[in-house]
Amino acid sequence: MKTTNLTILVMVSFIFCNCKDNIEVKPKIEENSKSTLGVYQDYFNDKKKVNSLMDKIVFRGDTLAYKELSMIYALSGHRSDYLRVSLIMANKYQYAQAYYDVYNDLYRTNSYISGNKEETIEDLNLLDKETRNLAIKYLEKSASKGYTKAKKSLLLYNSKGELLENK
Template structure:
């Protein structure tokens, strides 16, 4: 089981109040076993938007596409657009995994986002 050294509440507070990247990493690991993994999206968005944390931008992308892991073709255009937006932001901030995906699949803001998501995961 993926248990953190700190309790979930203190991790969330450290993220919300201080943008604590160590707490964020601990929380991301804790959420691997969490029954409601999609709750992690909130903390990823806060760390990305408020604290400009590259890993969080990638995690937002990941959360959106994981919600459709059963059939990526079911992702709606608005969700796909948000996912691509955060993937590109992660790439622009030097996130290596985002860089690999963006460059391999020629991801950009000018193409249909749903088609780009489907291309990545086909």
């Protein structure tokens, strides 16, 4: 009898443990949680932080500050406002990523809204001649400094902005 009770107890415990593992546990969502956009919007509105990063960029060419400020602008929905910062880092400090960012911002003038999301056509032929030539100039400078994304994009274009033939 003791063995039967013990067997039943072990079986009940085993069943209980297996059932417990199959219970779906849903994560607790806090009432005050913010989206990434909301958090970075707060960073964007924090003028003291933004000005501090901007000072590091303008006066010291600080690449970490540049990358942090780039994320703040991009993730807060203000990426198009970052062109002047990219120009400073490219022209004053010859920073390869900044040259690419200038190119990127220039061809993004071809952006349009499709449904609820922004679509960008990476086609320099859609730009006016002067803007296209400027974009290509910055892309070439970035690639010459070894920036991988620029090298990949440059493979798509020749000096006239036409697709290169793969050989």
